[in-house]
Amino acid sequence: MYTQAMSVGPQDQAAKVQSAEEAQKLAAFEARVGEGEFVEAKDWMPEHYRKTLVRQISQHAHSEIVGMLPEGNWVTRAPTLKRKAILMAKIQDEGGHGLYLYSAAETLGTSRDQMLEALHSGKAKYSSIFNYPTLNWADIGVIGWLVDGAAIMNQVPLCRCSYAPYARAMIRICREESFHQRQGYESLLVMMQKGTPEQQALVQDAVNRWWWPSLMMFGPHDKDSPNSEQSMRWGIKRISNDDLRQKFVDATIPQAEVLGVTVPDPDLKWNAEREHYDFGAIDWDEFWRVVGGDGPCNRERLATRVKAWDEGAWVREAALAHAKKQATKAQAA
Numbered sequence: 019m020y021t022q023a024m025s026v027g028p029q030d031q032a033a034k035v036q037s038a039e040e041a042q043k044l045a046a047f048e049a050r051v052g053e054g055e056f057v058e059a060k061d062w063m064p065e066h067y068r069k070t071l072v073r074q075i076s077q078h079a080h081s082e083i084v085g086m087l088p089e090g091n092w093v094t095r096a097p098t099l100k101r102k103a104i105l106m107a108k109i110q111d112e113g114g115h116g117l118y119l120y121s122a123a124e125t126l127g128t129s130r131d132q133m134l135e136a137l138h139s140g141k142a143k144y145s146s147i148f149n150y151p152t153l154n155w156a157d158i159g160v161i162g163w164l165v166d167g168a169a170i171m172n173q174v175p176l177c178r179c180s181y182a183p184y185a186r187a188m189i190r191i192c193r194e195e196s197f198h199q200r201q202g203y204e205s206l207l208v209m210m211q212k213g214t215p216e217q218q219a220l221v222q223d224a225v226n227r228w229w230w231p232s233l234m235m236f237g238p239h240d241k242d243s244p245n246s247e248q249s250m251r252w253g254i255k256r257i258s259n260d261d262l263r264q265k266f267v268d269a270t271i272p273q274a275e276v277l278g279v280t281v282p283d284p285d286l287k288w289n290a291e292r293e294h295y296d297f298g299a300i301d302w303d304e305f306w307r308v309v310g311g312d313g314p315c316n317r318e319r320l321a322t323r324v325k326a327w328d329e330g331a332w333v334r335e336a337a338l339a340h341a342k343k344q345a346t347k348a349q350a351a
C-alpha cells in the first residue's frame with residue numbers, strides 16, 4: 019500500500035545552483051523531465067530530487083512492511099480457511115512491495131540498513147493509517163476496500179513517476195493492490211448480503227472507524243503541502259492531494275451504496291453543479307497527532323517492528339554466511 023506520509027516531512031532546502039555548469043545540467047534535467055522522459059539511476063539528477071525520492075520511496079517501503087502488522091493480527095482468527103489463505107497472500111504481497119521499494123531506493127545510493135535504522139529509531143515516517151487498530155474481522159475487509167483503495171488512487175499516477183526504477187516497481191505493485199481492494203470489497207459484500215445483523219453491524223462499525231483516516235491518507239490540503247509543487251514540477255507527483263482525495267470519494271461512495279453502508283459524514287452530498295461529492299472537514303489535529311507519534315498504535319507498531327528485526331538477526335547472519343560459503347566454493351571451482 020501506501021503513500022500518505024509521502025508529502026509530509028521536513029521541507030528540504032531547494033537545490034542551490036553552484037556553477038554555470040550545474041545550472042546547465044539542471045535546466046537540461048528539467049527539460050527532459052518536462053517532456054515526460056524517465057530518469058534512470060545512472061543519470062545525473064539534482065541532489066534535491068535524489069533526496070526527495072529517497073524520502074518518498076523509503077517512507078513508502080516502510081508503510082508496506084508496517085502495513086503487514088494490523089492484518090497479521092487476524093491471521094489466526096480468520097473465519098474460514100479461504101479467508102485465511104487470502105489474508106496470508108495479501109500480507110505476503112505487502113512484504114514483497116516493501117522489498118521492491120527498498121531496492122528502488124537503494125539505486126539512489128542509500129542502504130537498506132540506513133533506511134531500516136531510520137524507521138526503527140522513529141526518525142522515518144510511514145503511513146499513519148497503520149497506527150489505527152483492527153478491532154473486528156470486518157476491519158480486514160474495510161482495509162482492503164478503503165485503505166488499499168486509497169493507496170491505488172495515490173499510486174496509479176506513480177507508475178508514471180519520472181524516476182524509472184520507482185515507476186517500474188509501482189506498475190507491479192498496483193496490479194497486486196487492485197486484487198487487495200477487490201478481495202476486501204468482496205468479503206464485505208458477503209458479510210452484508212449473507213451475514214447476520216450482527217455481522218452487518220461489524221461492517222458498518224469498521225467503515226465508521228476507517229473512513230476519515232482513509233481520507234487522511236492523501237495528505238494535507240494542497241495549500242499546506244510544502245513539497246508538492248516541486249514534486250509536481252519534477253514529475254514525481256502527477257496529481258495533487260486534494261484532487262486525488264476527491265477522486266477517491268467520488269469512486270467510493272457508489273460502492274458504499276451497493277454495499278449498503280453509510281460513511282460517517284453528515285456533510286457528504288452529491289454536488290450536481292461540480293459533478294463531484296462535497297464532503298465534510300477532516301480533523302487535521304488528529305492527523306498531525308498521529309503523524310507526530312501519538313496515534314492509538316504508534317508505539318506498538320514500532321516496538322513490533324524492532325522486535326522482529328532483533329529476532330531475525332540470526333536469519334540475516336545465516337544468509338550472509340551461506341552466501342559467503344557459496345562464493346568461496348564458486349571461486350575454488
Ligand SMILES: [Fe+2]
Binds near residue numbers: 020082111191195
Ligand atoms: Fe502494498
Ligand SMILES: [Fe+2]
Binds near residue numbers: 166
Ligand atoms: Fe495492499
